[in-house]
Amino acid sequence: MNKEQLSQLRYLKNEIEILKKQIEDIDFTMTTDTVKGSSPYFPYVEHSIKIRGIDYKSYNDKIERLQRKLNRRVEELIYLVEEMNDYISNVDDSLIRQILTLRYIMD
Numbered sequence: 001m002n003k004e005q006l007s008q009l010r011y012l013k014n015e016i017e018i019l020k021k022q023i024e025d026i027d028f029t030m031t032t033d034t035v036k037g038s039s040p041y042f043p044y045v046e047h048s049i050k051i052r053g054i055d056y057k058s059y060n061d062k063i064e065r066l067q068r069k070l071n072r073r074v075e076e077l078i079y080l081v082e083e084m085n086d087y088i089s090n091v092d093d094s095l096i097r098q099i100l101t102l103r104y105i106m107d
Helices: 003-025 056-089 094-105
Strands: 030-038 046-054
Touching: 003 056, 003 094, 056 094
Parallel strands: none
Antiparallel strands: 030 046
């Protein structure tokens, strides 16, 4: 394991935070449609009615897509942290182990 590989941990953590923020910031999309209706009284004249609402399908699709991406990144991060812990725990010098832990894992 080298410094470049160890530094990837920080970038993965940042990417996870960005994805979490994107999930929090997703807004509902308003959608508009037109339907036909008639007055409830005779002569029952047909007319168009414009309706507005929230597009939950689009919202849920965005949330699910970002959630899948976030889960993949978290799994990658967990794997990397485990790999780094193994690497760092095999370092003989206690001071170097502490420095590596504080620099790359606790950051």
